[in-house]
Amino acid sequence: MSLSSENSACAGAAINELPEIVIDVKSEKEYKRGKFLGKLEEEIDIHKHLRHEHVVDFHSHFEDDTNVYIILELCSRQFLKEMQKCREKLTEAEVRYFLRQLLLACEYLVEEKVIHRDLKPENLLLTGDMKLKVADFGFATRVHNPGQLKKAICGTTNYMAPEILTKKGHSYEADVWSIGCI
Known part of the structure; x- marks a missing residue:
């Protein structure tokens, strides 16, 4: 089965509508020491519930064996x-x-x-x-x-x-x- 160029254009348009994101990588080694892991969990819990035009959007998070990845809205200008x-x-x-x-x-x-x-x-x-x-x-x-x-x-x-x-x-x-x- 092949995709026609018409379908490809639709797929391309859908991809272009995805939000621009940045991934904040937190080393789990640093956070596994006692209260710091709890603090990282609290940061995620607080931020994921916030929805306001002047707060960076929280999209999701995941982790692997070494890091926690927090997916956030990309603010393309500077600090x-x-x-x-x-x-x-x-x-x-x-x-x-x-x-x-x-x-x-x-x-x-x-x-x-x-x-x-x-x-x-x-x-x-x-x-x-x-x-x-x-x-x-x-x-x-x-x-x-x-x-x-x-x-x-x-x-x-x-x-x-x-x-x-x-x-x-x-x-x-x-x-x-x-x-x-x-």
């Missing part, structure tokens, strides 16, 4: 950090444009009872049409009860809220602090 490096500074209009999108993403995370805990320019990606997407939920956690405070010290020091550094307990406000640092 916001790289954009800042290339251009000495962003215009006020650009800052407002990106800040609005980041705030919408964070508002959604609060609705989903998720604290990101590592918001920084390297975790803010840009799509081909310059939409901001929050990425990397490796330090993210869920808030299970209203008023619950988390005690873990995590994130990137330059963007960490004082309550994280002082171990006083933190919640969603830690992400607000990080936004101010960005």
Whole structure:
């Protein structure tokens, strides 16, 4: 049986409609040490349930004997950090444009009872049409009860809220602090 050129064109069109993806490879050796494997499982569990225009899409994940593969939306532009490096500074209009999108993403995370805990320019990606997407939920956690405070010290020091550094307990406000640092 052979395919006609008409059928081939249809198959080609279907292939071109597949989403562009990136595969984040996590070495299982690094994560098999105690709590780190649980943290990777939590990252996957949190991210796979998030659906928002300003959060990187989670497509699926799988593992083999050595690695865990997380299949994510490809953000074909650069990290916001790289954009800042290339251009000495962003215009006020650009800052407002990106800040609005980041705030919408964070508002959604609060609705989903998720604290990101590592918001920084390297975790803010840009799509081909310059939409901001929050990425990397490796330090993210869920808030299970209203008023619950988390005690873990995590994130990137330059963007960490004082309550994280002082171990006083933190919640969603830690992400607000990080936004101010960005």
